[in-house]
Amino acid sequence: MTAGISSLTSLSGASAGKTSSDASTIAGNFNQFLTLLTTQLQNQNPLDPLDTNQFTQQLVQFASVEQQLKTNDQLGNLITASKASAAATASGLIGKTVTADGATASLAEGKATWTLDPARAAAKAVLTITDPKGNVVATQTKALAAGSQSFAWDGRSSTGQLAPDGKYTLKVQALDATGAAVSVDTKISGTISSVDVSGAEPVLTIGDRTVALSSVEAIGGTASN
Numbered sequence: 001m002t003a004g005i006s007s008l009t010s011l012s013g014a015s016a017g018k019t020s021s022d023a024s025t026i027a028g029n030f031n032q033f034l035t036l037l038t039t040q041l042q043n044q045n046p047l048d049p050l051d052t053n054q055f056t057q058q059l060v061q062f063a064s065v066e067q068q069l070k071t072n073d074q075l076g077n078l079i080t081a082s083k084a085s086a087a088a089t090a091s092g093l094i095g096k097t098v099t100a101d102g103a104t105a106s107l108a109e110g111k112a113t114w115t116l117d118p119a120r121a122a123a124k125a126v127l128t129i130t131d132p133k134g135n136v137v138a139t140q141t142k143a144l145a146a147g148s149q150s151f152a153w154d155g156r157s158s159t160g161q162l163a164p165d166g167k168y169t170l171k172v173q174a175l176d177a178t179g180a181a182v183s184v185d186t187k188i189s190g191t192i193s194s195v196d197v198s199g200a201e202p203v204l205t206i207g208d209r210t211v212a213l214s215s216v217e218a219i220g221g222t223a224s225n
Helices: 002-017 023-043 052-091
Strands: 096-101 104-107 112-118 122-130 136-144 149-153 166-175 184-196 203-206 209-212 216-222
Touching: 096 203, 104 112, 104 184, 104 209, 112 166, 149 166, 166 184, 184 209
Parallel strands: none
Antiparallel strands: 096 184, 096 216, 104 166, 112 149, 112 184, 122 136, 122 166, 184 203, 203 209
């Protein structure tokens, strides 16, 4: 009988150690262990009783499994509550203007806007705009002041033609007065039209592109404001 309990203990330990273990399977093994242990105590040989050390080890091991099951349940409840809170927060952003980390903006009605944030003033910055296929559409060279600033593209290509509406990516290569490279953070701004809360993190729709809630860096008022 003791050997049977040891085998069951090993099986439960192995199951708990696998990432694909099912909580209901572990709970079932725990209940089987309790039934088996109770039966063994009721029918043990008085001349050869259950080893005390082994009995204690089995109780400790299965008590740990039971605690882990309870902990997993509590973590699940916390995650559910956290998702509900994030979804409520994200839904309140609909209609507000936000600035989010990203280099891709939407060109609509002849205008696409990015927010540039150079680490320091740049005497020369080459701004290259590419289409979704990676083709260079337009290139501009200008100086950038230190701090956050807006850059608007009128949709005109280097040949003067109006580019079709869609998503375009901005790449900035900047140099200061000494010729040293200047890092420039690129952000996009727009009004949130919808929120998708079906995933692990809310996803916001800005124009025809989506950004994760965690990438939002600034929130303004509603578009009407």
